[in-house]
Amino acid sequence: MIGKLKGLVESVADDKALIDVNGVCYEAHCSGRTLTAMPAKGEAVALFIETYVREDQLKLFGFISESEKQWFLLLMTVQGVGAKVALAILSTLSASELSSSIALQDKAMVGRAPGVGPKVAQRIVSELKGKAPVGGAIDAGVHGLQEALGEGVATGNIADAVSALTNLGYAQAQASAAVARIVAKEGDDVETEKLIRMGLKELSS
The missing domain is CATH 2.40.50.140 (Nucleic acid-binding proteins)
Incomplete structure (x- = not known):
């Protein structure tokens, strides 16, 4: 071998x-x-x-990298993900972005990869929750978000806020880090619109 x-x-x-x-x-x-x-x-x-x-x-x-190989093997444990689809995902998302997507349950992010439909994207974020490879790259912002939320999966308002900030042109790592800092201070029940406003302020400071 x-x-x-x-x-x-x-x-x-x-x-x-x-x-x-x-x-x-x-x-x-x-x-x-x-x-x-x-x-x-x-x-x-x-x-x-x-x-x-x-x-x-x-x-x-x-x-x-060893991290990319481990993600490849992990992705192929999901039903409907073969070698071709796993490589397509790794071509589209970095290990860090993939970790972020799973932590935030962001199936739309995973669905950007060619050949990944909504059902497969949903299975990937659901089945790989908490299964990032040992030594895999995870953004510091996502680590903070996981700690702030306790379980490593963002609630709807937080995921929506991160998605909105990403759509405004910020990198997912930046958006995650900003929202993580707000959640750590304000709690996880802040309304989405307020989270976005506070996130923009955090990112511009």
Whole structure:
């Protein structure tokens, strides 16, 4: 079983990379995020590998970080999520954004990934609640939000406020952090509109 490849980049295509390891080239299917982070042809690279074995095929999936690999494996525990969909999600959302989406039960965020419909997105945020990989990247703002709410899942008004701030152009990490600070001070029953106003004030200070 191959766990990691260290070699030279031979080529990079739309959804895979060819890695030359001492003259033997391995084809690894990767997320768009991993392919973007790949060095130029001929340069050294290390990929964490998940080996996919079936009767009629053998595929290698490559990841630029151990965290991305763990998210890939975790996503595929959800019914309806295969390797292709898992890679699409990891191409669309960073590990941090995925953690935020699950903590906030934001199925719309997960649904941005190609091939992820509303039902699958709902299953992902529901089934993966509290299951972020060990060592996975979670925004400090989301940690604060989880602590403030106690259970790690935002109530409707808080999720709506974070969503509204995100729609106004703020990064989800920024919006989550701002709302987390407000909830820590004011409690989790603040009305959505007030949370948004206070969040905007927090973000502009």
